[in-house]
Amino acid sequence: MSRSAHPAGPRHADVLPEGHYSAPPADLNSLDPKVWSETVTRDADGVLTVGGIDVKRLAEEYGTPAYVLDEDDFRSRARAWRTAFGDNADVFYAGKAFLSRAVVRWLNEEGLNLDVCSGGELATALSAGMPAERIAFHGNNKSVAEIRRAVEAGVGRIVLDSFQEIVRVAHIARELGTRQRVQIRITVGVEAHTHEFIATAHEDQKFGIPLAGGQAAEAVRRALQLDGLEVIGIHSHIGSQIFDMSGFEVAAHRVVGLLKDIRDEHGVELPEIDLGGGLGIAYTSDDDPREPHEIAKALTEIVTRECEVAKLRTPRISVEPGRAIVGPTAFTLYEVGTVKPLDGLRTYVSVDGGMSDNIRTALYDAEYSVSLVSRSSDAEPMLTRVVGKHCESGDIVVKDAFLPGDLAPGDLIAVPATGAYCRSMASNYNHVLRPPVVAVKDGQARVIVRRETEEDLLRLDVG
Ligand SMILES: *Cc1c(COP(=O)(O)O)cnc(C)c1O
Numbered sequence: 001m002s003r004s005a006h007p008a009g010p011r012h013a014d015v016l017p018e019g020h021y022s023a024p025p026a027d028l029n030s031l032d033p034k035v036w037s038e039t040v041t042r043d044a045d046g047v048l049t050v051g052g053i054d055v056k057r058l059a060e061e062y063g064t065p066a067y068v069l070d071e072d073d074f075r076s077r078a079r080a081w082r083t084a085f086g087d088n089a090d091v092f093y094a095g096k097a098f099l100s101r102a103v104v105r106w107l108n109e110e111g112l113n114l115d116v117c118s119g120g121e122l123a124t125a126l127s128a129g130m131p132a133e134r135i136a137f138h139g140n141n142k143s144v145a146e147i148r149r150a151v152e153a154g155v156g157r158i159v160l161d162s163f164q165e166i167v168r169v170a171h172i173a174r175e176l177g178t179r180q181r182v183q184i185r186i187t188v189g190v191e192a193h194t195h196e197f198i199a200t201a202h203e204d205q206k207f208g209i210p211l212a213g214g215q216a217a218e219a220v221r222r223a224l225q226l227d228g229l230e231v232i233g234i235h236s237h238i239g240s241q242i243f244d245m246s247g248f249e250v251a252a253h254r255v256v257g258l259l260k261d262i263r264d265e266h267g268v269e270l271p272e273i274d275l276g277g278g279l280g281i282a283y284t285s286d287d288d289p290r291e292p293h294e295i296a297k298a299l300t301e302i303v304t305r306e307c308e309v310a311k312l313r314t315p316r317i318s319v320e321p322g323r324a325i326v327g328p329t330a331f332t333l334y335e336v337g338t339v340k341p342l343d344g345l346r347t348y349v350s351v352d353g354g355m356s357d358n359i360r361t362a363l364y365d366a367e368y369s370v371s372l373v374s375r376s377s378d379a380e381p382m383l384t385r386v387v388g389k390h391c392e393s394g395d396i397v398v399k400d401a402f403l404p405g406d407l408a409p410g411d412l413i414a415v416p417a418t419g420a421y422c423r424s425m426a427s428n429y430n431h432v433l434r435p436p437v438v439a440v441k442d443g444q445a446r447v448i449v450r451r452e453t454e455e456d457l458l459r460l461d462v463g
Helices: 010-015 053-060 072-090 101-110 117-126 144-153 161-175 212-224 246-266 292-310 323-329 362-363 454-460
Strands: 046-050 066-070 090-094 112-115 135-137 157-160 178-187 192-193 197-198 231-236 273-274 316-319 330-342 345-350 381-387 396-404 412-416 437-441 443-447
Touching: 046 053, 053 066, 053 412, 053 437, 053 443, 066 072, 066 323, 072 090, 072 101, 072 292, 072 323, 101 112, 101 117, 101 443, 112 117, 112 396, 117 135, 117 144, 144 157, 144 161, 157 161, 161 178, 161 212, 161 231, 178 212, 192 246, 192 362, 212 231, 212 246, 231 246, 231 412, 246 273, 246 292, 246 316, 292 316, 323 330, 323 437, 345 396, 362 396, 396 412
Parallel strands: 066 437, 090 112, 090 316, 112 135, 135 157, 157 178, 178 231, 231 273, 273 316, 345 381
Antiparallel strands: 066 330, 192 197, 330 345, 330 412, 381 396, 437 443
């Protein structure tokens, strides 16, 4: 099922396994609401509009490629998560999915908290006015300077990831004359992937302290002894793009088991557990993500049940969705540059961006969908691969896509569900300039992250 089945390139595409791509959709002009943000529609001329603005106008004003972000959709997803978990739980948006000052302000206004995992993300959050006590600081190798900055700022929690970090954070907090609230990140022995979870080989990874062999219990023991730390809970994050709740069930069971051991050994009931993020979204019409209220209900029930069995007070739950909030809110708008039919194989459609604005296809073999958006078309579907402009044959945006047979240079196409891990992972490969993020709402568009310029590139290059 993987592109690596034909590493040599397009000439080998005929070895694609049976069923690698689905049949063409009945109507190429339809826009599946599962993969497009809530205000997306086609106008009477067949042009896609979002937030009341058509993409031809967006392309004229802001150029292509561009990430177009639907602010109403972002806010309503954020609100849905917050409402679903109510007042007995905390929702932390995972900033690494996509962070900018506008996004921080929206989160603040919608009552969400924020995860950061570097000094840069922390600086962005603070500069946009997120109250420090609503920030959680993550990472497996936070520098001493980053920790110091976070403690000084007064972040609500630091998630400790190693034995060294327990001592490091305690030391810095004491030096600064404070007690830092911390959670300890553990690995529970579940690694979740799309549609399934694997309960082996899970601890062989860089994050967290293994529950196995009593290591997590030992970490808690040490942290509880240090004056500089206030241990508020246990943290577990089991993976990304997860649809199946059973991985969370196993994780919650094991985290609660640890809380019980801590109570039995130290006589303390830690007040919080964080179950991480990783909830999946629809990249194509084949994906069926859960709604926030279903997820909240399932997680709350699991934790409550496990705590009843263990005779523990139910701790306050927190969750950390990143992709599930921002992923579906944006699409990438590209202009078609060349259309190259390869006889008997497929047609290669080259766009004016590529792996520099969306590395996920190359990095994770991610699936995306794509539509012609500057007009509708009744032409027969053709099997295409949408590729970028980089000097690399793995520079693929959408592996297998059906687009109208009359697609031509100058047409605009858009790849939906690129709000998460696209701009935040964007690079300057080939000295390509990173695209802007344009937020749209109520007929207004505004740039929230501007397009990079050649001047930006040359400013860093000091000769
Ligand atoms: C990446 C990450 C998240 C967010 O993951 P999504 O798949 O975007 O929901 C949450 N918590 C932690 C600790 C992470 O590393």
